[in-house]
Amino acid sequence: MQVLKAPAEVQAWARQQAREGKRIGLVPTMGYLHEGHLSLLRKARSLCDSLVMTLFVNPSQFGPGEDLDRYPRDEDGDLSKAMACGVDLVFMPAAADMYPKGFQTKVSLGALTEPMCGASRPGHFDGVATVVSKLFLITRPDLAVFGQKDFQQLAVIRRLVSDLNFGIEIIAGPIVREEDGVAMSSRNVYLSPDARKQARCLVRGLRAAEQRLAEGTRDASTLLAAARAVIGAAPLAKLDYLELRDAETLESVRTVSKPAVLAVAAKFGHTRLIDNLVLQA
């Protein structure tokens, strides 16, 4: 497994792979890998010839007061996990090489980035769209795998790829959960024991709504109320948003008549967690 820091070296490697007719697969990460990331790496490994993982905690997608400085890191652990998943190349750039002096280009999207995490985290998706564009152009993948836990990010990236003609196949990896149902997240390590226990309210709330849908309730406000009742019963959970939206356009839905995403964000102390379920009509 190669580990490279210089964008130009990675780009040269990628060009060489293309000349050799090799299909490049990409899994972008911010490191501190958990089983969720590893599932994406394994999926990508099965679909490509040359597997690239990027490891970059991108400053531009964190807002002021967010957790950039204390985002968890474990470089050595990440590299050995990547190796075990069959990664061929890890691209691990320095921030100064990604955003050198004079950097001034921004990639931004419209309606898809306005609600949900876009509303809670102004500028977040500009940072995501810009860095992902850079990572795509540096690593030149044929396909890239993103986790469905960041559901809005996935929708944004699909749109970005289509709008700018990246010609990259975007593949979603399902949410991987702990035994008690809590979605895996690098941020879970920050939860106090009590908060970790109460974090279960998110997936339980989502599943309560899903259960109501299975029983025949298609009305969004009823489904949302079912989820909110469960989450509201956890005193440490401070709800950021709970929304039911079209799974493709992320427009609000009043009635579930096609695939919709039930998405939640909540803070437990300083730690913000997200989760979602796709509800089938």
Add this chain to the structure above:
Amino acid sequence: MQVLKAPAEVQAWARQQAREGKRIGLVPTMGYLHEGHLSLLRKARSLCDSLVMTLFVNPSQFGPGEDLDRYPRDEDGDLSKAMACGVDLVFMPAAADMYPKGFQTKVSLGALTEPMCGASRPGHFDGVATVVSKLFLITRPDLAVFGQKDFQQLAVIRRLVSDLNFGIEIIAGPIVREEDGVAMSSRNVYLSPDARKQARCLVRGLRAAEQRLAEGTRDASTLLAAARAVIGAAPLAKLDYLELRDAETLESVRTVSKPAVLAVAAKFGHTRLIDNLVLQA
């Protein structure tokens, strides 16, 4: 020479060229080709294996009230000129295929796009950066040639390529002028005979300043005054801007101590012309 309209077909062609180890050269145009464009095509032809010309009058770089609807077109003439210059592939998309329903991605730059044409034409460089990003991703060139007449555009594209890691060599083609010195432009056809004659004031003004520099004057305001005096003597010329700026950063300069661009934009009736000279320190 192939002529293709579908982005996906062009992208497939470009991938095949890369697999064959061929170096792709790109010249993006809005058509209505004149000798300036042809000089760019010939330059690109000499530097690449497979030459692509794009022909697309990009709506998103025209503002409200600008001349999108009456921008001159001559598709047949353009194709025969392209063929004569050895173009291998013309990409001539429909606007609906470049900006399909739901399109919402914008590529924008900062300080470089604020002065000069950026100030006169709000949103213009967002449109340019976005469409050029798309054209780059569709045609996947190793190098691209842009005319130096659009000096600010060239600076913006160099920065864009560097910032987003396009990995494309950007080459400037010098301004090609009519016999009387007027810079070639597709828009020159709109000038009345009187305006066409007076349009010479732009290059004459620029050269008057250049002459003053050659005589030892490095002070920006003196150089600008020399140019302004010439342009001001042409009654049909309505000056939009006349500026002396650092040739790389486009920051204002007070004294010419490194390469600087003396750039002008003026309207003659409804027709807006631009021109520039790079002054060597």
